[in-house]
Amino acid sequence: MASAFLGGGGENQMNMPQIEIQQQNARTAIQQSRPQMSVRQPSATLEINQDLAGTLNISRTASKLYIDQSEAFADANLKASLRQSKEWSQIGEQAAMAYIAKTAGQGEQLKKIENGTNATPFIARQNGEKPQRQAGMVMMPESAFKVRFNFVPSELDIESKWGKPTIHARKNDPEIHIPKWQTDVYLEQKNWITFSAAGSTVNQRL
Structure with missing residues:
Protein backbone atom coordinates (compact mmCIF):
# COMPACT_ATOMS: atom_id res chain seq x y z
CA MET A 1 0.00 0.00 0.00
CA ALA A 2 1.33 3.44 -0.90
CA SER A 3 0.20 6.90 0.23
CA ALA A 4 0.94 10.42 -1.06
CA PHE A 5 0.12 13.96 0.09
CA LEU A 6 -0.57 16.90 -2.24
CA GLY A 7 -0.76 20.55 -0.84
CA GLY A 8 1.05 23.88 -0.02
CA GLY A 9 3.13 24.86 3.03
CA GLY A 10 4.11 28.03 5.00
CA GLU A 11 2.53 29.91 7.82
CA ASN A 12 1.77 33.04 5.69
CA GLN A 13 0.11 31.11 3.02
CA MET A 14 -3.38 29.92 2.92
CA ASN A 15 -3.80 26.56 4.52
CA MET A 16 -4.65 24.60 1.40
CA PRO A 17 -6.40 21.25 1.65
CA GLN A 18 -4.17 18.29 1.28
CA ILE A 19 -5.14 15.31 -0.80
CA GLU A 20 -4.13 11.97 0.60
CA ILE A 21 -3.92 9.16 -1.91
CA GLN A 22 -3.75 5.53 -0.83
CA GLN A 23 -3.43 2.67 -3.29
CA GLN A 24 -2.90 -1.08 -3.26
CA ASN A 25 -1.38 -3.04 -6.14
CA ALA A 26 -2.99 -6.20 -7.38
CA ARG A 27 -1.44 -9.49 -6.27
CA THR A 28 -1.77 -12.85 -8.00
CA ALA A 29 -1.21 -16.37 -6.60
CA ILE A 30 -0.43 -19.72 -8.22
CA GLN A 31 -1.83 -23.04 -6.96
CA GLN A 32 -0.49 -26.31 -8.38
CA SER A 33 -1.94 -29.81 -8.09
CA ARG A 34 0.38 -32.75 -8.86
CA PRO A 35 -1.38 -36.03 -7.94
CA GLN A 36 0.68 -39.24 -8.01
CA MET A 37 0.56 -41.79 -10.80
CA SER A 38 -0.81 -45.23 -9.87
CA VAL A 39 -0.05 -48.55 -11.58
CA ARG A 40 -1.92 -51.78 -10.78
CA GLN A 41 -1.12 -55.15 -12.33
CA PRO A 42 -3.98 -57.68 -12.03
CA SER A 43 -2.98 -61.33 -11.76
CA ALA A 44 -3.26 -63.53 -14.80
CA THR A 45 -6.37 -65.67 -15.20
CA LEU A 46 -5.56 -69.39 -15.23
CA GLU A 47 -8.13 -72.11 -15.90
CA ILE A 48 -7.23 -75.82 -15.63
CA ASN A 49 -9.72 -78.55 -16.52
CA GLN A 50 -8.81 -82.14 -15.71
CA ASP A 51 -11.06 -85.05 -16.59
CA LEU A 52 -10.62 -87.58 -13.81
CA ALA A 53 -12.82 -90.24 -15.40
CA GLY A 54 -9.87 -92.27 -16.67
CA THR A 55 -9.57 -96.02 -17.05
CA LEU A 56 -7.25 -98.39 -15.24
CA ASN A 57 -6.80 -101.93 -16.55
CA ASP A 75 13.58 -145.89 -9.84
CA ALA A 76 10.48 -147.79 -8.63
CA ASN A 77 10.16 -149.35 -12.10
CA LEU A 78 7.07 -147.29 -12.82
CA LYS A 79 7.79 -146.27 -16.37
CA ALA A 80 5.84 -145.39 -19.44
CA SER A 81 5.17 -148.21 -21.91
CA LEU A 82 7.30 -146.70 -24.65
CA ARG A 83 10.22 -146.14 -22.29
CA GLN A 84 9.80 -149.62 -20.82
CA SER A 85 9.81 -151.27 -24.23
CA LYS A 86 12.84 -149.28 -25.29
CA GLU A 87 14.78 -150.26 -22.18
CA TRP A 88 13.77 -153.93 -22.58
CA SER A 89 14.94 -153.80 -26.14
CA GLN A 90 18.28 -152.44 -25.01
CA ILE A 91 18.56 -155.08 -22.25
CA GLY A 92 17.70 -157.87 -24.73
CA GLU A 93 20.25 -156.59 -27.18
CA GLN A 94 22.91 -156.45 -24.48
CA ALA A 95 22.00 -160.00 -23.28
CA ALA A 96 22.19 -161.35 -26.84
CA MET A 97 25.59 -159.74 -27.36
CA ALA A 98 26.79 -161.14 -24.03
CA TYR A 99 25.51 -164.67 -24.98
CA ILE A 100 27.23 -164.48 -28.35
CA ALA A 101 30.46 -163.40 -26.73
CA LYS A 102 30.16 -166.16 -24.13
CA THR A 103 29.38 -168.84 -26.73
CA ALA A 104 32.25 -167.71 -28.91
CA GLY A 105 34.60 -167.83 -25.94
CA GLN A 106 33.49 -171.31 -24.96
CA GLY A 107 33.89 -172.44 -28.59
CA GLU A 108 37.45 -171.24 -28.56
CA GLN A 109 38.01 -173.21 -25.37
CA LEU A 110 36.55 -176.40 -26.93
CA LYS A 111 38.83 -176.03 -29.94
CA LYS A 112 41.77 -176.42 -27.61
CA ILE A 113 40.68 -179.81 -26.21
CA GLU A 114 42.99 -181.50 -28.68
CA ASN A 115 45.81 -179.81 -26.90
CA GLY A 116 44.93 -181.65 -23.71
CA THR A 117 43.00 -178.86 -21.98
CA ASN A 118 40.20 -179.90 -19.67
CA ALA A 119 37.71 -177.25 -20.91
CA THR A 120 34.51 -179.36 -20.82
CA PRO A 121 34.06 -179.50 -17.01
CA PHE A 122 34.87 -175.82 -16.75
CA ILE A 123 32.31 -174.88 -19.38
CA ALA A 124 29.67 -177.16 -17.77
CA ARG A 125 30.24 -175.64 -14.36
CA GLN A 126 30.12 -172.10 -15.88
CA ASN A 127 26.81 -172.80 -17.60
CA GLY A 128 25.24 -174.68 -14.69
CA GLU A 129 25.96 -172.32 -11.85
CA LYS A 130 23.48 -169.55 -11.13
CA PRO A 131 24.86 -166.17 -10.17
CA GLN A 132 24.58 -165.39 -6.52
CA ARG A 133 22.15 -162.69 -5.63
CA GLN A 134 23.28 -159.93 -3.28
CA ALA A 135 20.92 -158.08 -0.98
CA GLY A 136 21.35 -154.37 -0.29
CA MET A 137 19.44 -151.25 0.73
CA VAL A 138 18.80 -148.48 -1.72
CA MET A 139 16.84 -145.20 -1.54
CA ILE A 158 -1.08 -102.38 -15.75
CA GLU A 159 -2.47 -99.96 -18.33
CA SER A 160 -3.87 -96.58 -17.42
CA LYS A 161 -5.52 -94.00 -19.64
CA TRP A 162 -6.04 -90.51 -18.28
CA GLY A 163 -7.29 -87.46 -20.10
CA LYS A 164 -4.79 -84.67 -20.57
CA PRO A 165 -5.47 -81.44 -18.66
CA THR A 166 -6.74 -78.43 -20.57
CA ILE A 167 -4.95 -75.24 -19.52
CA HIS A 168 -6.12 -71.77 -20.54
CA ALA A 169 -4.00 -68.81 -19.45
CA ARG A 170 -5.07 -65.22 -20.11
CA LYS A 171 -2.94 -62.26 -19.18
CA ASN A 172 -4.47 -59.06 -17.85
CA ASP A 173 -3.13 -55.70 -18.94
CA PRO A 174 -1.82 -53.36 -16.26
CA GLU A 175 -4.10 -50.59 -15.09
CA ILE A 176 -2.24 -47.29 -15.30
CA HIS A 177 -3.84 -44.09 -13.96
CA ILE A 178 -2.04 -40.85 -14.71
CA PRO A 179 -4.05 -37.87 -13.43
CA LYS A 180 -3.26 -34.58 -15.08
CA TRP A 181 -1.34 -31.91 -13.27
CA GLN A 182 -3.13 -28.63 -12.88
CA THR A 183 -1.87 -25.11 -12.24
CA ASP A 184 -4.38 -22.41 -11.23
CA VAL A 185 -3.49 -18.73 -11.31
CA TYR A 186 -5.91 -16.52 -9.44
CA LEU A 187 -6.16 -12.97 -8.13
CA GLU A 188 -5.33 -13.12 -4.50
CA GLN A 189 -5.77 -9.36 -3.87
CA LYS A 190 -7.41 -6.72 -6.07
CA ASN A 191 -5.81 -3.34 -6.74
CA TRP A 192 -7.48 -0.26 -5.34
CA ILE A 193 -6.87 3.54 -4.85
CA THR A 194 -8.51 6.09 -2.48
CA PHE A 195 -8.34 9.88 -2.30
CA SER A 196 -9.03 11.94 0.85
CA ALA A 197 -8.75 15.74 1.59
CA ALA A 198 -7.19 17.02 4.79
CA GLY A 199 -6.47 20.51 6.27
CA SER A 200 -9.30 22.65 4.84
CA THR A 201 -8.69 25.73 7.19
CA VAL A 202 -7.91 29.03 5.28
CA ASN A 203 -5.34 31.50 6.62
CA GLN A 204 -7.30 34.79 6.72
CA ARG A 205 -4.29 36.98 7.35
CA LEU A 206 -3.41 36.70 3.77
Whole structure:
Protein backbone atom coordinates (compact mmCIF):
# COMPACT_ATOMS: atom_id res chain seq x y z
CA MET A 1 0.00 0.00 0.00
CA ALA A 2 1.33 3.44 -0.90
CA SER A 3 0.20 6.90 0.23
CA ALA A 4 0.94 10.42 -1.06
CA PHE A 5 0.12 13.96 0.09
CA LEU A 6 -0.57 16.90 -2.24
CA GLY A 7 -0.76 20.55 -0.84
CA GLY A 8 1.05 23.88 -0.02
CA GLY A 9 3.13 24.86 3.03
CA GLY A 10 4.11 28.03 5.00
CA GLU A 11 2.53 29.91 7.82
CA ASN A 12 1.77 33.04 5.69
CA GLN A 13 0.11 31.11 3.02
CA MET A 14 -3.38 29.92 2.92
CA ASN A 15 -3.80 26.56 4.52
CA MET A 16 -4.65 24.60 1.40
CA PRO A 17 -6.40 21.25 1.65
CA GLN A 18 -4.17 18.29 1.28
CA ILE A 19 -5.14 15.31 -0.80
CA GLU A 20 -4.13 11.97 0.60
CA ILE A 21 -3.92 9.16 -1.91
CA GLN A 22 -3.75 5.53 -0.83
CA GLN A 23 -3.43 2.67 -3.29
CA GLN A 24 -2.90 -1.08 -3.26
CA ASN A 25 -1.38 -3.04 -6.14
CA ALA A 26 -2.99 -6.20 -7.38
CA ARG A 27 -1.44 -9.49 -6.27
CA THR A 28 -1.77 -12.85 -8.00
CA ALA A 29 -1.21 -16.37 -6.60
CA ILE A 30 -0.43 -19.72 -8.22
CA GLN A 31 -1.83 -23.04 -6.96
CA GLN A 32 -0.49 -26.31 -8.38
CA SER A 33 -1.94 -29.81 -8.09
CA ARG A 34 0.38 -32.75 -8.86
CA PRO A 35 -1.38 -36.03 -7.94
CA GLN A 36 0.68 -39.24 -8.01
CA MET A 37 0.56 -41.79 -10.80
CA SER A 38 -0.81 -45.23 -9.87
CA VAL A 39 -0.05 -48.55 -11.58
CA ARG A 40 -1.92 -51.78 -10.78
CA GLN A 41 -1.12 -55.15 -12.33
CA PRO A 42 -3.98 -57.68 -12.03
CA SER A 43 -2.98 -61.33 -11.76
CA ALA A 44 -3.26 -63.53 -14.80
CA THR A 45 -6.37 -65.67 -15.20
CA LEU A 46 -5.56 -69.39 -15.23
CA GLU A 47 -8.13 -72.11 -15.90
CA ILE A 48 -7.23 -75.82 -15.63
CA ASN A 49 -9.72 -78.55 -16.52
CA GLN A 50 -8.81 -82.14 -15.71
CA ASP A 51 -11.06 -85.05 -16.59
CA LEU A 52 -10.62 -87.58 -13.81
CA ALA A 53 -12.82 -90.24 -15.40
CA GLY A 54 -9.87 -92.27 -16.67
CA THR A 55 -9.57 -96.02 -17.05
CA LEU A 56 -7.25 -98.39 -15.24
CA ASN A 57 -6.80 -101.93 -16.55
CA ILE A 58 -4.92 -104.53 -14.52
CA SER A 59 -4.39 -108.01 -15.92
CA ARG A 60 -2.44 -110.86 -14.41
CA THR A 61 -1.48 -114.25 -15.75
CA ALA A 62 -1.62 -117.32 -13.51
CA SER A 63 1.65 -118.65 -12.18
CA LYS A 64 2.56 -122.20 -13.22
CA LEU A 65 4.42 -124.95 -11.37
CA TYR A 66 5.62 -127.97 -13.29
CA ILE A 67 6.75 -131.10 -11.37
CA ASP A 68 8.49 -133.90 -13.27
CA GLN A 69 8.61 -137.18 -11.27
CA SER A 70 9.28 -139.49 -14.14
CA GLU A 71 12.85 -140.28 -13.02
CA ALA A 72 11.71 -140.86 -9.43
CA PHE A 73 8.99 -143.27 -10.66
CA ALA A 74 11.56 -144.96 -12.91
CA ASP A 75 13.58 -145.89 -9.84
CA ALA A 76 10.48 -147.79 -8.63
CA ASN A 77 10.16 -149.35 -12.10
CA LEU A 78 7.07 -147.29 -12.82
CA LYS A 79 7.79 -146.27 -16.37
CA ALA A 80 5.84 -145.39 -19.44
CA SER A 81 5.17 -148.21 -21.91
CA LEU A 82 7.30 -146.70 -24.65
CA ARG A 83 10.22 -146.14 -22.29
CA GLN A 84 9.80 -149.62 -20.82
CA SER A 85 9.81 -151.27 -24.23
CA LYS A 86 12.84 -149.28 -25.29
CA GLU A 87 14.78 -150.26 -22.18
CA TRP A 88 13.77 -153.93 -22.58
CA SER A 89 14.94 -153.80 -26.14
CA GLN A 90 18.28 -152.44 -25.01
CA ILE A 91 18.56 -155.08 -22.25
CA GLY A 92 17.70 -157.87 -24.73
CA GLU A 93 20.25 -156.59 -27.18
CA GLN A 94 22.91 -156.45 -24.48
CA ALA A 95 22.00 -160.00 -23.28
CA ALA A 96 22.19 -161.35 -26.84
CA MET A 97 25.59 -159.74 -27.36
CA ALA A 98 26.79 -161.14 -24.03
CA TYR A 99 25.51 -164.67 -24.98
CA ILE A 100 27.23 -164.48 -28.35
CA ALA A 101 30.46 -163.40 -26.73
CA LYS A 102 30.16 -166.16 -24.13
CA THR A 103 29.38 -168.84 -26.73
CA ALA A 104 32.25 -167.71 -28.91
CA GLY A 105 34.60 -167.83 -25.94
CA GLN A 106 33.49 -171.31 -24.96
CA GLY A 107 33.89 -172.44 -28.59
CA GLU A 108 37.45 -171.24 -28.56
CA GLN A 109 38.01 -173.21 -25.37
CA LEU A 110 36.55 -176.40 -26.93
CA LYS A 111 38.83 -176.03 -29.94
CA LYS A 112 41.77 -176.42 -27.61
CA ILE A 113 40.68 -179.81 -26.21
CA GLU A 114 42.99 -181.50 -28.68
CA ASN A 115 45.81 -179.81 -26.90
CA GLY A 116 44.93 -181.65 -23.71
CA THR A 117 43.00 -178.86 -21.98
CA ASN A 118 40.20 -179.90 -19.67
CA ALA A 119 37.71 -177.25 -20.91
CA THR A 120 34.51 -179.36 -20.82
CA PRO A 121 34.06 -179.50 -17.01
CA PHE A 122 34.87 -175.82 -16.75
CA ILE A 123 32.31 -174.88 -19.38
CA ALA A 124 29.67 -177.16 -17.77
CA ARG A 125 30.24 -175.64 -14.36
CA GLN A 126 30.12 -172.10 -15.88
CA ASN A 127 26.81 -172.80 -17.60
CA GLY A 128 25.24 -174.68 -14.69
CA GLU A 129 25.96 -172.32 -11.85
CA LYS A 130 23.48 -169.55 -11.13
CA PRO A 131 24.86 -166.17 -10.17
CA GLN A 132 24.58 -165.39 -6.52
CA ARG A 133 22.15 -162.69 -5.63
CA GLN A 134 23.28 -159.93 -3.28
CA ALA A 135 20.92 -158.08 -0.98
CA GLY A 136 21.35 -154.37 -0.29
CA MET A 137 19.44 -151.25 0.73
CA VAL A 138 18.80 -148.48 -1.72
CA MET A 139 16.84 -145.20 -1.54
CA MET A 140 13.65 -144.82 -3.51
CA PRO A 141 14.11 -142.57 -5.35
CA GLU A 142 17.86 -142.65 -5.29
CA SER A 143 18.16 -138.86 -4.99
CA ALA A 144 15.90 -135.92 -4.31
CA PHE A 145 17.20 -134.36 -7.51
CA LYS A 146 15.27 -136.99 -9.46
CA VAL A 147 12.20 -134.79 -8.96
CA ARG A 148 12.42 -131.73 -11.16
CA PHE A 149 10.59 -128.47 -10.55
CA ASN A 150 9.94 -125.69 -13.04
CA PHE A 151 8.16 -122.57 -11.82
CA VAL A 152 6.86 -119.86 -14.18
CA PRO A 153 5.89 -116.73 -12.21
CA SER A 154 2.82 -114.72 -13.05
CA GLU A 155 3.04 -111.52 -15.09
CA LEU A 156 1.27 -108.31 -14.07
CA ASP A 157 0.22 -105.82 -16.75
CA ILE A 158 -1.08 -102.38 -15.75
CA GLU A 159 -2.47 -99.96 -18.33
CA SER A 160 -3.87 -96.58 -17.42
CA LYS A 161 -5.52 -94.00 -19.64
CA TRP A 162 -6.04 -90.51 -18.28
CA GLY A 163 -7.29 -87.46 -20.10
CA LYS A 164 -4.79 -84.67 -20.57
CA PRO A 165 -5.47 -81.44 -18.66
CA THR A 166 -6.74 -78.43 -20.57
CA ILE A 167 -4.95 -75.24 -19.52
CA HIS A 168 -6.12 -71.77 -20.54
CA ALA A 169 -4.00 -68.81 -19.45
CA ARG A 170 -5.07 -65.22 -20.11
CA LYS A 171 -2.94 -62.26 -19.18
CA ASN A 172 -4.47 -59.06 -17.85
CA ASP A 173 -3.13 -55.70 -18.94
CA PRO A 174 -1.82 -53.36 -16.26
CA GLU A 175 -4.10 -50.59 -15.09
CA ILE A 176 -2.24 -47.29 -15.30
CA HIS A 177 -3.84 -44.09 -13.96
CA ILE A 178 -2.04 -40.85 -14.71
CA PRO A 179 -4.05 -37.87 -13.43
CA LYS A 180 -3.26 -34.58 -15.08
CA TRP A 181 -1.34 -31.91 -13.27
CA GLN A 182 -3.13 -28.63 -12.88
CA THR A 183 -1.87 -25.11 -12.24
CA ASP A 184 -4.38 -22.41 -11.23
CA VAL A 185 -3.49 -18.73 -11.31
CA TYR A 186 -5.91 -16.52 -9.44
CA LEU A 187 -6.16 -12.97 -8.13
CA GLU A 188 -5.33 -13.12 -4.50
CA GLN A 189 -5.77 -9.36 -3.87
CA LYS A 190 -7.41 -6.72 -6.07
CA ASN A 191 -5.81 -3.34 -6.74
CA TRP A 192 -7.48 -0.26 -5.34
CA ILE A 193 -6.87 3.54 -4.85
CA THR A 194 -8.51 6.09 -2.48
CA PHE A 195 -8.34 9.88 -2.30
CA SER A 196 -9.03 11.94 0.85
CA ALA A 197 -8.75 15.74 1.59
CA ALA A 198 -7.19 17.02 4.79
CA GLY A 199 -6.47 20.51 6.27
CA SER A 200 -9.30 22.65 4.84
CA THR A 201 -8.69 25.73 7.19
CA VAL A 202 -7.91 29.03 5.28
CA ASN A 203 -5.34 31.50 6.62
CA GLN A 204 -7.30 34.79 6.72
CA ARG A 205 -4.29 36.98 7.35
CA LEU A 206 -3.41 36.70 3.77
